Amino acid sequence: MSRAAVIGSGAWGTAFAKVLAEAGADVTMWARRETVAASIRDHRVNEGALPGVKLPERITATTDLAAAVSGAELVAIAVPSQTLRGNLAEWAGAFEPGSTIVSLMKGIELGTTKRMSQVIVETAHVEQDRVVVVSGPNLAPEIAAEQPAATVVAGTDVERCRAVQHAMALPYLRPYTSADVIGCELGGAVKNVIALAYGMAVAMGMGDNTKASLITRGLAETARLGAALGADPLTFAGLAGLGDLVATCSSPLSRNRTFGEQLGLGKTLEQAQAAARQTAEGVKSCLAIRDLARAHGVEMPITEQVERVCHEGGDPRVAVKLLMGREMKPE
Known part of the structure; x- marks a missing residue:
């Protein structure tokens, strides 16, 4: 080249x-x-x-x-x-x-x-x-x-x-x-949304069990959507899936995680944008990913709650309660 x-x-x-x-x-x-x-x-x-x-x-x-x-x-x-x-x-x-x-x-x-x-x-x-x-x-x-x-x-x-x-x-x-173009692109898009949730959890002082649960269940909902769209399930266990998700959630260099922290501190979307001086990709993509999931009948509860916090003025603490109070089911 x-x-x-x-x-x-x-x-x-x-x-x-x-x-x-x-x-x-x-x-x-x-x-x-x-x-x-x-x-x-x-x-x-x-x-x-x-x-x-x-x-x-x-x-x-x-x-x-x-x-x-x-x-x-x-x-x-x-x-x-x-x-x-x-x-x-x-x-x-x-x-x-x-x-x-x-x-x-x-x-x-x-x-x-x-x-x-x-x-x-x-x-x-x-x-x-x-x-x-x-x-x-x-x-x-x-x-x-x-x-x-x-x-x-x-x-x-x-x-x-x-x-x-x-x-x-x-x-x-x-x-x-x-x-697997579909799987790689989905992994890269959805991880930004999960990182927003992760940042909120960090700001609210939640521990490693919470963080690990968000990464794991976030990966699960990404894989469900991927399966519905024809992606290879193994992609989500690799670099474009789990690898990208872990890096984006865990690193302070991640703008999505950092933006999520601002929301977790109780700031509005506008205040978070002012503090971060830029908009994280996941803020806008969460709307499109939610719509994509609904169109294919796929449950994505973390994405749904992130969308509510970002665009409907939802309280992150209420979002956690709603996630924990969902109907019991097999993993």
């Missing part, structure tokens, strides 16, 4: 660009703001996203989308999931024919309940086999700091997956391939 582009200059987009460059590609990043692009080009830093991280010489940046993707064999997209459709409507046709489109996003689209790869296929007018999903326990600051981690590259075209695997393989990052 000699030429790659990364659309988006947030923490994960920047970290992924660093990975691609260190693995041997010339990378052009697209940033919405010229100040960010100039900082990456001229000073090799993106302080707003990854403070203190020096970026490789093989990375440059621009605010011109067409210039960013021109000649790129691989185009990675790392924008907020709920903005993807609108952005792609502007960018459709800009990608090189036959290029591989890599989704770094973890969410379910509001209104359509579609996964990010589905939105890319539909809106960018590309074939399904050109889209590859990267998912796993990949907290951007740790990847940027070159701490050992593993990830999953999922797609319907085995050779494309292998090409992306080799394009991002480094001594500190070990990619595995998978054919």
